[in-house]
Amino acid sequence: MSTLASLPLGQRPSGRTALRADWVLAHGPQGHRLLRNAEVVIEAGRVLHAGGRFEGEVARRVDLGAALISPGFIDLDALSDLDTTLLAIDHQPGWAKGRVWPQSYVERGPYEMYTPEELAFQKRFAFAQLLLNGITTAAPIASLFYRAWGETVAEFDAAAEAALDLGLRVYLGPAYRAGGMVCTAPGVLEPVLDEARGLQGLAEAEGFIQRWHGAGGDLVRGLLAPDRVETCTETLLRRSFAAAEALDVPVRLHMAQGEMEREAMARQHGMTAPAWLASLGLLSPRLIAPHGTHATDADLDLYAQNGVSIVHCPLVSGRFGGLLRSFGRLRAKGVTIAMGTDTAPPDMLMTLHTGLMMARVAEGRADATSSADLWDAATLGGARALGRPDLGRIETGAQADLAVLGLDEVRMTPTIDPITTLVAGGSGRAVRATFVDGRLSMRDGQVAGIDMPAARQRAQTQFDGLVAKYPERSWGHPPLSQLFPPSFPMEEYDA
Numbered sequence: 001m002s003t004l005a006s007l008p009l010g011q012r013p014s015g016r017t018a019l020r021a022d023w024v025l026a027h028g029p030q031g032h033r034l035l036r037n038a039e040v041v042i043e044a045g046r047v048l049h050a051g052g053r054f055e056g057e058v059a060r061r062v063d064l065g066a067a068l069i070s071p072g073f074i075d076l077d078a079l080s081d082l083d084t085t086l087l088a089i090d091h092q093p094g095w096a097k098g099r100v101w102p103q104s105y106v107e108r109g110p111y112e113m114y115t116p117e118e119l120a121f122q123k124r125f126a127f128a129q130l131l132l133n134g135i136t137t138a139a140p141i142a143s144l145f146y147r148a149w150g151e152t153v154a155e156f157d158a159a160a161e162a163a164l165d166l167g168l169r170v171y172l173g174p175a176y177r178a179g180g181m182v183c184t185a186p187g188v189l190e191p192v193l194d195e196a197r198g199l200q201g202l203a204e205a206e207g208f209i210q211r212w213h214g215a216g217g218d219l220v221r222g223l224l225a226p227d228r229v230e231t232c233t234e235t236l237l238r239r240s241f242a243a244a245e246a247l248d249v250p251v252r253l254h255m256a257q258g259e260m261e262r263e264a265m266a267r268q269h270g271m272t273a274p275a276w277l278a279s280l281g282l283l284s285p286r287l288i289a290p291h292g293t294h295a296t297d298a299d300l301d302l303y304a305q306n307g308v309s310i311v312h313c314p315l316v317s318g319r320f321g322g323l324l325r326s327f328g329r330l331r332a333k334g335v336t337i338a339m340g341t342d343t344a345p346p347d348m349l350m351t352l353h354t355g356l357m358m359a360r361v362a363e364g365r366a367d368a369t370s371s372a373d374l375w376d377a378a379t380l381g382g383a384r385a386l387g388r389p390d391l392g393r394i395e396t397g398a399q400a401d402l403a404v405l406g407l408d409e410v411r412m413t414p415t416i417d418p419i420t421t422l423v424a425g426g427s428g429r430a431v432r433a434t435f436v437d438g439r440l441s442m443r444d445g446q447v448a449g450i451d452m453p454a455a456r457q458r459a460q461t462q463f464d465g466l467v468a469k470y471p472e473r474s475w476g477h478p479p480l481s482q483l484f485p486p487s488f489p490m491e492e493y494d495a
Contacts, residue, residue: 001020001061001062001063002060002061002062002063003062003063004062004064004404004432004433004443004444005443005444006060006062007062007440007443008440009440009443009446009448010167010439010440010441010448010449011439011440011448012044012045012437012438012439012440013059013060013438013440014059015043015058015059015060016041016042016043016048016056016057016058016059017041017042017043017058017059017060017061017062017438018039018040018041018049018054018058018060018061018062019039019040019041019042019062019064019069019402019404020037020038020039020061020062020063020064021038021039021063021064021065021067021068021069021404022036022037022064022065022066022067022068022407022418023035023036023038023067023068023069023407023418024038024039024040024050024068024069024394025068025069025070025071025375025394025418025419026038026040026050026051026394026395027050027071027393027394027395027398028395031376031380032372032375032376032379032380032393034417034418034419035050035051038050038051038052039051039052039053039054039061040069040394040402041054041056041058042400042402042435042438043438044438045217045399045400045437045438045439046397046398046399046400046438047394047395047396047397047398047399047400048396049396050394050395050396064404064432064433065408066406066407066408066415067404067405067406067407067408067432068404068405068407068418068419068422069394069402069403069404070134070375070379070394070402070403070404070405071136071379071380071391071392071393071394071398071401071402071403072134072135072136072137072379072401072402072403072434072435072436073133073134073135073136073137073339073348073378073379073382073403074135074136074137074138074338074339074378074379074381074382074383074386074391074392075130075135075137075138075139075339075340075341075346075348075378075382076138076139076171076252076288076290076311076338076339076340076382076385076386077139077141077290077291077311077313077340077341077342078126078130078135078138078139078140078141078340078341078342078346079126079140079141079142079341079342079343079344079346080122080123080126080127080140080141080142080159081119081122081126081142081143081146082122082344082459082462082463082466083343083344084143084145084146084466085316085319085342085343086343086344087467087484088320089319089320090487091483091484091485093187094260095183095186095187095189095475096186096474096475096476097470097474097483097484098145098470098473098474098483099145100145100181100182100183100189100260100475101145101180101181101182101183101473102182102183102473102474102475102476103182103183103184104477105472105473106182106192110147110148110149111148112146112147112148113146113147113466113469114146114462114466116152116154116155116158118462119152119155119158120155120158120159120162121455121458121459121462122142122459122462123140123155123158123159123162124158124162124165124166124450124455125450125455125456125458125459126140126344126346127140127159127162127163127166127168127170128166128442128447128450128452128455129344129345129346130168130346131166131167131168131434131436131441131442131447132345132428132431132434132442132445132447132452133341133345133346133347133348133349133428133431134348134349134403134404134405134428134431134434135168135341135346135348135403135434136168136169136401136402136403136434136435136436136441137168137169137170137171137382137386137391137401138168138169138170138171139170139171139172139223139252139288140159140170140172141175141225141290141340141342142175144175144177144180144227146466149177149194149197149201150174150175150176150177150197150198150201150227151174151175151176152174153174153204153205153207153208155174156172156173156174156208156212157208157212159172160172160212160215160220163216163219163220164215164216164219164220165449166441166447166448166449166450167219167436167437167439167441167448168219168436168441169219169391169399169401169436169437170219170220170221171221171222171223171249171250171386172208172209172212172220172221172222172223173205173208173209173222173223173224173225173249174201174204174205174208174225175201175225175226175227176198176200176201176202176204176205176225176226176227176236177198177201177226177227177228177231177232177236178193178194178195178197178198178199178231178232178233178236179191179192179193179194179195179198179230179231179232179233180192180231181230181231181260181264183475186475189260189263189264191230191231191264191268193233195233195235195236198226198231198232198233198236199235199236199239202224202226202236202239202240202243205224205225206224206243206247208222209222209223209224209247209249210247213247213249217437219436219437221249222247222249223249223250223251223252224240224243224244224247224249224250224251224252225251225252225253226240226251226253227254228253228254228255228257228261229253229254229255229261229265229273229276229277230260230261230264230265230268230273232253234280237253237277237280237282238280238282241282241284241286244286245286250286250287250288250385250386250387251286251287251288252287252288252289252290252311253287253288253289254289254290254291255273255274255277255289256272256273256274256289256291256292256293256294256295256299257290257291257292257293257294257322258293258294258322259294261273261294262294272295272296272298272299273299274289274295274298274299274302274303274308275298275299275302278302278306283302283303283305283306283307283308284306284307284308285306285307285308285309285387287306287308287309288308288309288311288338288385288386289303289308289309289310289311290310290311290312290313290340290342291310291311291312291313291316291317291322291324291340292310292312292324292330293317293322293323293324293325294322295325300329300330300333300335301333303330303333303335304330304333304334304335307336308335309335309336309337309338309381309384309385310324310330310335310336310337310338311338311339311340311385312324312327312337312338312339312340312355312377313339313340313341313342313343313351314351314354314355314358314359315341315342315343315347315350315351315354315355316341316342316343317358318354318358323358323361323362324358324359324362325362326359326362326363326368326369327355327358327359327362327368327369327373327374327377328359328362328363328368328369328373329363331369331373336381336384336385337377337381338377338378338381338382338384338385339351339352339355339374339377339378339381339382345428346428347427347428348378348428349405349422349423349426349427349428349430350427350428351378352371352374352375352378352423353423353424353426355369355374355377356369356370356371356374356423356424359373359374371419371420371423371424372419374423375419375423379392379393380392380393399437400435400437400438401435401436401437402433402434402435403431403433403434403435404431404432404433404434404435405418405422405426405430405431405432406430406431406432407421407422407430409426409429409430409432432444467480467484468480470483470484471483
């Protein structure tokens with residue numbers, strides 16, 4: 001047998017390739033099922049066989065040893081810029097720390113805080129990190145706090161090219177909005193609307209999707225991404241959903257995710273965001289809605305009744321005191337739950353572990369949710385949200401999107417069940433290889449088409465430049481030493 005090193009990085013191996021491992025998470029009539037000492041055969045970007053030794057002809061056999069071959073993870077809130085939420089973990093409130101535009105910044109004129117070249121690099125860098133963590137399908141998300149208004153078609157052209165070059169399946173569309181929240185006094189947040197600008201952003205997103213949908217042998221598909229529900233008008237949302245129907249693409253809309261949104265929706269519409277969309281007749285299976293942590297029981301019932309999918313991002317939500325109430329209750333209602341990492345690094349295993357703990361805390365019992373439930377959400381849940389029965393599973397005819405997770409990388413022995421072991425004790429470092437559309441996109445920390453050590457250094461330089469601009473976009477313009485003091489008193493010495 002050959003080893004993983006024998007496969008060409010960044011290419012789809014010619015002929016049939018049989019991947020053998022101690023464990024395979026295959027799919028059957030009742031859902032995922034674990035196979036011992038099994039193999040997966042892939043050919044021309046599809047799964048040909050999952051089970052015992054394949055008796056047909058193969059070009060090569062690769063022995064992965066003490067590993068789990070799983071369907072690749074699906075991340076429907078995948079960070080595609082530099083993660084500034086890290087600045088907010090210990091520095092609150094957000095309005096005082098540059099997380100909301102102050103009126104003085106708006107009056108001087110918001111501007112792009114990154115160059116086009118920096119934005120293109122960030123997409124490429126972020127996509128590589130997704131592959132390092134076993135994520136094979138992603139719907140990117142970025143913050144608009146640092147933008148002149150919305151995302152641009154040019155950066156998404158670069159994103160599509162990066163996805164094709166690196167070998168990542170993506171759902172893409174530049175985010176647009178009809179407004180934003182502005183801090184007009186300490187703790188006072190007011191919406192500023194420009195509907196025409198939002199409609200222009202929608203038109204540009206439609207044009208992008210028409211050009212790129214299906215590119216790269218269907219690696220790239222379209223997604224309409226109105227930014228946050230409190231930044232959208234009724235007209236913008238109605239036209240977005242009409243466009244989504246015409247283009248046959250999903251709509252991702254962040255809602256039921258925070259107090260700022262809840263208060264803004266109460267002032268503007270006298271109801272919660274899910275209730276407002278229901279009143280407009282816009283809730284449907286086409287809608288993918290991160291995060292749901294501030295949804296009421298009535299909101300969750302509306303999701304269930306209308307086939308709305310939630311993207312659960314427990315790691316990011318938990319950092320800021322948010323809690324889905326609850327994973328188990330939503331599953332019982334029949335709501336599709338997909339997963340999102342929404343941070344860097346996009347460690348899906350850490351996200352699943354956090355989700356497991358938070359689900360049990362929310363319900364106050366250990367049997368409320370299992371490791372398998374979370375793994376389902378990160379694979380089958382994402383596939384259902386996208387309407388893609390060919391993703392999130394290993395079965396004959398499915399896309400050959402695979403994550404190889406090394407059990408020897410998890411310092412928990414012995415292993416009796418790989419799913420429990422990886423959720424409880426794993427991290428992204430356990431991912432040894434990532435296949436997308438049959439192509440080996442990542443192996444042993446290397447992603448074809450990018451020098452990760454150099455990219456990390458470049459990302460740090462960009463991040464330092466962004467942080468230096470925070471005083472001009474924070475209320476009262478305090479110095480950085482006040483905005484982001486160190487965790488402990490710090491002394492600095494000459495190098």
